[in-house]
Amino acid sequence: MSTQPRLHFYRDPGEFLAAAGDHLAADPVVSTVVTTIAHRLSSRQADGIALPDRDWWLVVRDAGGSVVGAGMRAAPFAPYPPFLLPMPDEAAVALAAALHERGEEVRAVNGALPAAERCAAELARLGGGRVQVGQHTRLHELGELVPPAPAPGRLQVATEDDLELVTDWFGAFMGDADEQAGRPRGASAHEVPDRAELLLRLRAGRLWFWVDEAGQRVHLTGANPPSFGVARVGPVYTPPAQRGRGWASNAVAEVSRLIRAEGARVCLYTDQANPTSNKIYAALGFRPVVDMANLVIVR
Known part of the structure; x- marks a missing residue:
């Protein structure tokens, strides 16, 4: 009897969740990334939206x-890692080996290390080719929340009327994150969610601004809906002119409190090449859980 792990591919995210749900819920x-996306796309499929054939x-099973x-x-963005x-x-x-045999073109792989x-490799x-690290990331979970030094202003939920600004700031977040980590803008394998996706997030009330005392929107923090009792915070974006004033720390702290009030645990990703954000989150009480990476196959 073979002791090699068995690979089971599914086209339907709902069938995948049914098969792997207990395993996913155990950790x-x-x-969080896989379960959040699986639940989101399963809901879309239930609404009659077709998913890409790719x-x-x-699900990986052992001999037993x-x-x-x-x-x-x-992934909705090229090269679809x-x-x-x-x-x-x-x-x-x-x-x-299975992907190679299936003839799938794979030019990047993301996820947990060392898998x-x-x-x-x-x-x-x-x-043919060689593997380069596109980005080292680290997943953190919030332990005991350490309140930051108070900043003036308050958290305010974003609405559909804010779609254009939210779209702009999502795009700026991706590019600024690259620059802060010493990479060229656009180097990371991400793209701004499309209009439909951002509208869904806004209607769900999962995007918030920090507004200053004058009512000006100076920061954006988002969070995914809880999946298996865990909600992931992100993006966390402050425009350059507003940085260094405590907006991000206060917004993330407030959003984390809201998530915990829902009865969920809080997690988020950091870019290991960005010492500023790592320092901010550590000060709030976030602790490392697992290292991950975005790897690129260069041919």
Whole structure:
């Protein structure tokens, strides 16, 4: 009997959640990206919105049938990198072989280490090329919230009337994050959510401004709806002219309190190359959980 992990691919995120739900729920902070996207796309599918043919969801089982890993390929931005959760090394290598055999073009792999590294290295070996680190990220969970020094102003939920400003700030957030980490603008494999996605977030009340005493919007913080009892904060964006005034610390603290009032745990990602944001979140009480990376396969 083979002891090799078995890979099960799903096209339907709902079927994936049914198969892997217990495994994902056992470590909901680590699985936050996969579960959040799976629940979101499952809801879209239920509303009659077709998902791209390229999307897939992965469950890894051991010889006894227990789920020991998971992943997905559901990124809406090129080069559509798979996102891997922790899994045995041999499963990550087997996944690379399976994708190569399926003829899928994979030019980047994101997710938990070392699984993403193992998969990317094998893909490079099979298809030629070398692996470069696009971005090192770290997932944190909030422990005891440490209140920041108070800043003037208050949190205010964003509405549909704020769509244009929210769109602009989402785009600026991506580029500024690259610059602050010493990368060229646009280097990170992300794109601004489309209008429909941002409208859904606004209607759900999951985006907030910090407004100063004059009522000016000076900062934006977002959060995903809770998935398996965990809500992920992001983006966290302050325009350059407003930085250094405590807006971000106060906004993230307030949003974290709101999430906890819902009964959910709070997590967020940081870019390991950005010491400023890492320092801010550590001061609020966020503690590292797992290191992840965005890896690029250069041919």
